Amino acid sequence: MKTYRVAVLAGDGIGPELVRVTIPILRLASYLYGFELIFEEALVGGTAIEATGKALPPETLEICKRSQAIFFGAVGGKQWESLPPEKQPERAALLPLRKTFSLFANLRPVTCYPELIEASPLKPEIASGVDLLIVRELTGGIYFGQPKGRVLTEQGERAIDTLVYDTSEIERVATVAFEIALRRKKSLTLIDKANVLESSLLWRKTVKEIAKNYPEVELKFMYVDNAAMQLVLKPTQFDVLLCENLFGDILSDEAAGIAGSLGLLASASIGSTKFGLYEPAGGSAPDIAGKGIANPIAQILSGALMFEYSFQEEEAAQAIKDAIRDVLKDGYRTMDIAKGSSTYCTTEEFAEKVAQK
């Protein structure tokens, strides 16, 4: 029997409760589709800081290294906000994880299911049919560029961040985006700010080169400011959006808003091997942690993405997605998306219903 090892990094806030209710669903799917999952838990984030002094302890990295995928919850919370920025759970755990495993492509699918159209803040006629995927470059750009820091000047301070991209960094993530576009509606929009940024010019040039290998895919260009507007005016115009790191960060949260809740959106961070990190797009939401009301959909869908991208278990992935839609069709909703005639249920109840399907 095929066996896959998964490092489980539940983290802080709602992370642990989401991961806890999701694991049985993944296990059940693995029984049904004939493969085995070995889960190994590891500390990460604020919880890891409390226990070991480090947001990403060496033992956690070891466990990740001997796994084929990382199943991630969320990190961060009020308790650690007073730490220096570079020690805070998000920056000290998530960014090094992405970098260590060279997870340069972050995939964020955003779909407005008919069952959830009412959750969108957009009018139904605008939200209906939204089915896009953001491919965000994840290990370069202004997140990691040097120099980065602050210096004293005569009048005060000067702060510097550097946005750097090399041709090769753009090529590899663009290739991922084109491959995905091929399997979807064959339309790819590069999001940039080529009227202002030199790095955007290099993106345009490099992506045009890669596009030659994919003549079936239509390539378009859009400035990031315009894209931020078009996403609310006419989101159905997009299929695959390719973005540098920071633009992808901003637009994918905006797209999540369009779907109605961060609790709906899963994400996969992949590199050039099958290894990947799978996490909900939302954060640790400390304000609702422990209340059993968090929406587990994004966490469960992240499991489906793991099946798809790291294990090539497409049928199991599809079964999970179908189960979620069935539960939604039956009218069950967690609090964030509950409206009108829906039946309110807790994190755990929702997950159990998905498992039943």
Next chain:
Amino acid sequence: MKTYRVAVLAGDGIGPELVRVTIPILRLASYLYGFELIFEEALVGGTAIEATGKALPPETLEICKRSQAIFFGAVGGKQWESLPPEKQPERAALLPLRKTFSLFANLRPVTCYPELIEASPLKPEIASGVDLLIVRELTGGIYFGQPKGRVLTEQGERAIDTLVYDTSEIERVATVAFEIALRRKKSLTLIDKANVLESSLLWRKTVKEIAKNYPEVELKFMYVDNAAMQLVLKPTQFDVLLCENLFGDILSDEAAGIAGSLGLLASASIGSTKFGLYEPAGGSAPDIAGKGIANPIAQILSGALMFEYSFQEEEAAQAIKDAIRDVLKDGYRTMDIAKGSSTYCTTEEFAEKVAQK
């Protein structure tokens, strides 16, 4: 009689037609409220490139310098897209204008008028009551930071853009934002990415200092990705948003989308004197230029902002805003926002109706 000199830079695309229909409205308001306007036209953008080889000719700068305000249309268009990026109308005209006159604060008010609630892509219950103002830093950050460029490497190219801010640059725009917040709902949200950017940390620190002078104003902080989401989920939570240059660019276009059309949004770019540049937030829209269908509201409102910020003629400004709302109440709409029972009218007809009011 008080007299104000205005440099009129109509520019390209829909710029000239918008400016042409707006000037009579401004003149009429000046008669009614007892001041005089002297308009002096000057070339800018692609039109200026055709005539003089330069997007911002020295004569244009001279005319601007002897004026108290610049009334700007729009620049750019397909014809000039093949020019090298630094020669394109937007970059070669708009950015140097902002920099030359040190127009460091760009104000973009976004209001969802009840009359126009149907134009918003958001559900009416979410759009209703939106009344926010984005204060965008306009002469610093990644738009102007050095080094900026591309170098050859062994594997290809490397592109670099630099995001730089000095304490003093942040202080002056923050002061503008707090002054505005004082006259509004006394709530200011600093938008940054302090979990990743060093420059954001300097913004937070500096803005906290300035806040001490404004104890009546409530200061909040929000990451830019979250803000992009909150703007669609719950835009009424915002009053004044203070943003660095690029974040302001992205969020203000998104906010424009929420209002329903870029054709609705005016902007004022001001510095430490009364001198200012007033322009619609939209671009030159070459695809609809010359058809007489462009929405003149943003251009007319830009005139109102000019009255307010450069001339302190608040009554005349208010009269123009009221006239626009009256025309909208009467059901007249240009094509971009026409829906259902509204009466469609051209750019010119709409402007005439505003003048009549």
